[in-house]
Amino acid sequence: MTQSTASRVGRFRQGRMSGTRPESLATWRVTTDDAHVADRVARLLGGQPQPNESGGNHSDEVLTERESVRILMEGPDAVTARMLLHDGRGVVHECDGSQFLAPPQVKGQPCGCPPLLQDRKAVARSGRGPMPSIDLVFRIAADPSLGEFHFQTSSWNAAEQIPHLLEELERVEGPAVCDLTLELVIFTTKTGTSVCYRKPVVTVLGGPGTVPSEAPRPTASMPAPAVPSVPRTPARRPDPSPPPAPEPPHPFDLDPRLVNRAAQALGTSGHRETIIAALSQAAETRQLTAELDRLRDHVKRIAAITGQALQAGGSSS
Template sequence: MLDIFATDPEAKAQREEREAKADAARRPEWAFQFRSGKRNGNQPVSLREWRITTPRHDTAKALRELFGGTISEAPNGDYALDTELDRIEVIVDASKIESKLILWADGHPIHECDGSKFLSPEEDKGKPCDCPKLLDERKEKAKQRRGPKPNIVVPVRIPQDEDLGTGKYTATAWSFAEDFPYVMSQLKAIEGEALCALRLDYIEWEKNGKMQSFVKPVMTVIGSYQDAISQDPEPDA
């Protein structure tokens, strides 16, 4: 058998280290994804009702049975279920939520931090990231694509059909990130998994005689999932 590392153990160790990092960076396979927006050509469009994408047609059909809506093909080849719901209940495990700030370039993260320290690459991990201290300045740099923006990955399961597996919602809105510490404090006060609601709130106001609007993704904590199960009435025999 070919062994190109037989005479160079240092090169072998370097290769194994790269493989370990690659394994750690690989994302899990998600059964489905909640989406609060889509693309119309090259233009991003915010949605007022949830879109759920999945690589499996049977999962899309099962989700349609639960939530209604229409199934179409997403740009990446997945199936997309466009619901008519702006609120859907999900099961959330706080210990599995990942939150960071990321600046992307050509599909790769070039800056990952927790707001004050680098999270990657390994040689910079723990060092100050030099992001602005003020929130408005962070937002402005992100808007100019010179600074990172929120990337909060919330793994979720569907309480009506847990056999569908684990999906996720990835929040990138600053409004979601601003609420996140308070939501996490509520989640951590619950023992075990929580029953939560993912909402899309349509916000409208008048400015200089013209109506302005945006859609705000929100996650609210309803309570303990185990408590919710125990309170469900037993089905008739």
Template sequence: MAPYPHYSPSGDRNLDDARADRPRVSASDPVGRFHAARQQAGRPIAVSAWRVTTESHAVADAVGGLYGGVPKRLDNGDEHVVEVLTRHDHIPVLLGGCRAVSLRMVMRGAGETFHACDGTRFLEPADARGSLCGCPASLADRKAAAQAGRGPTPEARLDFRLADLPELGVFSLVSTSWELAAELPALAAALDAAAVPVGGVLRYELVEFATRSGIEVSYRRPVVEIGRTQVLAQDAVRLAA
């Protein structure tokens, strides 16, 4: 396969990845990102297996070799990214302790982040960093405020290595799921109590059910398992009709 040039990351966004891929500025930044959806005509469309984006053709080739899928360059205006639509809906991963998960609450508007906090104190803007943000203490109250347009939404992040090729580097999954935000403390505690790195499985689970009115509904959701215990589940990303 011919090598790709070195691309800067894409501006691709979806319901499960609130932050777009962005240029790496340090060795600690992820080499690639996992997604539960892709953009089509400006809408997030769920796919049947994990989607991975990266700025590195070497990473894309390695992911495709491990989990299937042909690396494809995406062109979004001035930004480019290599995408791999894998053929696997479950990926063995290694989680490096409680620091592998993080959560911040974010409110954006007109392409600008004007509120980012840890739930108690501001992280952004810079001139407010460290001061009290005024967000409710409980996640349920935060969700109610966000749904009313008066508060930020969660931005949960999971960092991990591929158990099949850990030397490839750290990947990330970023989610706006309230359910994921609620599960993060339990996941962090489990990771903190276990030996590092912790082995697990990142699954892209299909859920199917019928509503009370008889309508068949199906959606995919990422799920992280440590051993046989499910410790983390992400809110639904509904499949397109």
């Protein structure tokens, strides 16, 4: 499943760099070197063409208004899935999870990776094993003549989908209409922390003659799908004074040691997944931020009461 990059007119992305820090997005971002492609993408998916200031080899970008885009995929050959391990010299391990894909002298031989995905994650987290490298090639279903786009990800969630995706694409027997979605995930870790992030999901819908080329957008008569609610603390009577404004999310530096600690605290696996979860938790869930602010107030009050009690105990002794 090797693809040529020569005909690709743009790339779909689920984030961007904000200064020196990554930023997770709730809608698709498309980058390209073709001004006509950028303008057409904006007309199809919303947003405005603008210079790409996040770096990379594309000059223009469109931050679209869509979290889900209907696409056309040309069967299983539209998917490239590998496991890669890099070091300072470049790629030192390339396999499909069971056999080496390169270099030629070991191609086809057992690669030694654990058979279970959870075990592969653990080895990759330690720096001794490869990470997923997935590349999807497709056209926008509403305008296939615009050209081929692609989406690259190292998500373990996406890697887990690949066998099912290949099976579904094979079943269609030709071009398949799919939805490429940034799906919102909300869950509670083992430590009780509520986390949310968006994961890329491909849903195969059928052949071009059986599915509309564009997904219906939510309207007043057709509400958007409900998002699972974040667990709330018991309601309390409002204070007579207006509540303080929530504090803005605090930026963090990409220190690998801190990211590893964050992964342990959040119950996530992989640096990318941890960063997306942390950023999404701060940027996408205002309700959760408000709950954390209220919890912070409770902690401050408990600390003040405890301090007073300790002072009273000291003065009486």
